[in-house]
Amino acid sequence: MGKKALAAGKLTLDRIKAGDLEPVSETIDPGEIVCLSGPSGSGKSRLLRAVADLDPHEGSVSIAGESQQDLRGHRWRRAVTMVPAESAWWFDTVGEHLPGPMTEALDQLGFKAETLDWSIDRLSSGEKQRLALVRALAHQPRALLLDEPTANLDPDATRETEQWLCKVIRERALPTLWVAHDREQIARVADRHLHIEGDRLVKTSGDKD
Amino acid sequence: MDVIELSWWQLAMAAALVLALAICVYWARLGVGNSLLLAATRTAVQLTLVGFVLEALFAVGKPLWIALMGLAMLLLAGREVMARQNYRLRGGWGFAIGTVAMFVSAFSVTVLTLIVVIGPTPWYSPQYAIPLLGMLLGNTMTGIALALDRLTESVRRERQQVEGRLMLGQTWREACGELRRDAMRSGLMPIINAMAAAGIVSLPGMMTGQILSGTAPALAVKYQILIMFTIAAGTGFGTFLAVSVASRRLFDGCERLRLDRLTAS
Numbered sequence: 001m002g003k004k005a006l007a008a009g010k011l012t013l014d015r016i017k018a019g020d021l022e023p024v025s026e027t028i029d030p031g032e033i034v035c036l037s038g039p040s041g042s043g044k045s046r047l048l049r050a051v052a053d054l055d056p057h058e059g060s061v062s063i064a065g066e067s068q069q070d071l072r073g074h075r076w077r078r079a080v081t082m083v084p085a086e087s088a089w090w091f092d093t094v095g096e097h098l099p100g101p102m103t104e105a106l107d108q109l110g111f112k113a114e115t116l117d118w119s120i121d122r123l124s125s126g127e128k129q130r131l132a133l134v135r136a137l138a139h140q141p142r143a144l145l146l147d148e149p150t151a152n153l154d155p156d157a158t159r160e161t162e163q164w165l166c167k168v169i170r171e172r173a174l175p176t177l178w179v180a181h182d183r184e185q186i187a188r189v190a191d192r193h194l195h196i197e198g199d200r201l202v203k204t205s206g207d208k209d
Numbered sequence: 210m211d212v213i214e215l216s217w218w219q220l221a222m223a224a225a226l227v228l229a230l231a232i233c234v235y236w237a238r239l240g241v242g243n244s245l246l247l248a249a250t251r252t253a254v255q256l257t258l259v260g261f262v263l264e265a266l267f268a269v270g271k272p273l274w275i276a277l278m279g280l281a282m283l284l285l286a287g288r289e290v291m292a293r294q295n296y297r298l299r300g301g302w303g304f305a306i307g308t309v310a311m312f313v314s315a316f317s318v319t320v321l322t323l324i325v326v327i328g329p330t331p332w333y334s335p336q337y338a339i340p341l342l343g344m345l346l347g348n349t350m351t352g353i354a355l356a357l358d359r360l361t362e363s364v365r366r367e368r369q370q371v372e373g374r375l376m377l378g379q380t381w382r383e384a385c386g387e388l389r390r391d392a393m394r395s396g397l398m399p400i401i402n403a404m405a406a407a408g409i410v411s412l413p414g415m416m417t418g419q420i421l422s423g424t425a426p427a428l429a430v431k432y433q434i435l436i437m438f439t440i441a442a443g444t445g446f447g448t449f450l451a452v453s454v455a456s457r458r459l460f461d462g463c464e465r466l467r468l469d470r471l472t473a474s
């Protein structure tokens with residue numbers, strides 16, 4: 001996985017209007033992690049949903065110069081993939097949800113090969129969350145939208161998952177918008193940090209050089 | 210052999226049974242006594258009226274009047290399909306999808322059966338056309354209403370799954386494929402069950418009626434088989450069409466799931 005030479009490109013948000021937020025314009029460079037924080041209900045998830053084109057919205061988004069309007073919905077979402085806070089699973093076993101064995105990724109997150117045969121019913125919420133990340137990255141996206149990707153994890157698993165995510169994001173040069181609550185996590189992973197205050201995004205400086 | 214004449218006082222005896230039931234229902238405080246009496250009254254009034262209409266229609270036999278009767282039946286069935294859905298599409302779609310699907314399936318199967326299979330002269334002869342259309346519409350209506358209700362209900366319930374699939378870059382068809390198949394299945398189940406049980410558990414109403422009115426059982430059976438097959442075709446194709454169009458309508462041009470297009474009825 002990750003061996004295919006995909007054109008790395010910027011993710012550009014141009015006056016995206018989602019929910020009650022003021023229009024958002026941001027450019028996220030390949031491999032850059034931009035963390036987004038804010039009180040619950042402030043519109044973080046809605047912004048991600050707009051960027052993934054799951055909700056009708058104003059403004060435009062492009063990935064590596066290709067605009068959302070020019071791609072069919074599923075082509076866009078295959079390129080700009082959102083991982084929701086609550087992942088959905090629809091087959092019986094883990095393996096059926098993955099396009100391939102994903103051995104390396106599973107191994108790095110502490111799963112074994114037999115995880116593929118695990119029944120979805122016996123997964124904990126933390127396991128679901130990490131496997132949802134593996135699943136999303138298995139489809140070779142060109143940009144990532146992560147909605148609290150470590151919300152259900154214990155501190156050790158959080159660190160492990162963070163490190164794995166950061167590594168994959170840098171390796172594949174994925175522009176990433178990462179919704180996070182935890183200040184320490186933001187300090188560890190973010191290249192830039194945007195905080196929602198009221199109805200606007202405020203740049204926070206000094207999180208990380 | 211002629212069928213034995215039923216007179217009104219004989220019907221009144223059957224009505225007395227319903228009245229006795231109503232008294233028991235009141236006594237047991239089931240709370241459906243009024244509904245029972247109202248429904249019984251409606252049956253009597255509606256069927257009497259339709260009897261007059263059919264007698265007039267048979268006497269006139271003009272294609273225009275038969276077509277109008279067919280249209281009225283279609284529109285009432287369309288309204289019924291809409292009324293049976295807990296969540297339906299906004300803006301006339303809820304009515305239009307069911308009605309058009311029934312028009313395409315039930316009407317065309319009826320006309321095909323009349324012209325190609327039964328072949329009365331003229332082909333629109335109301336004695337054949339109206340009962341056939343009525344049975345097809347009634348069953349197609351049930352199938353389409355069940356399928357659409359299942360579709361909208363399950364898409365609402367499985368919103369997370371559908372959107373999760375969309376997020377992974379699946380097309381709208383893939384994202385709701387399983388729900389579409391479920392909905393189509395539930396539309397087809399009643400006629401599949403009816404065909405499987407026909408003659409063993411239940412004697413179908415039309416066949417019973419024909420036998421009561423003196424038709425030889427062998428011929429009544431042939432008609433019943435014909436009707437079952439045409440109902441299966443009409444219901445099946447109507448369900449396919451309705452579910453296909455309705456599920457497409459649940460997504461917009463950008464393949465977003467648009468539950469805001471549903472309204473609770």
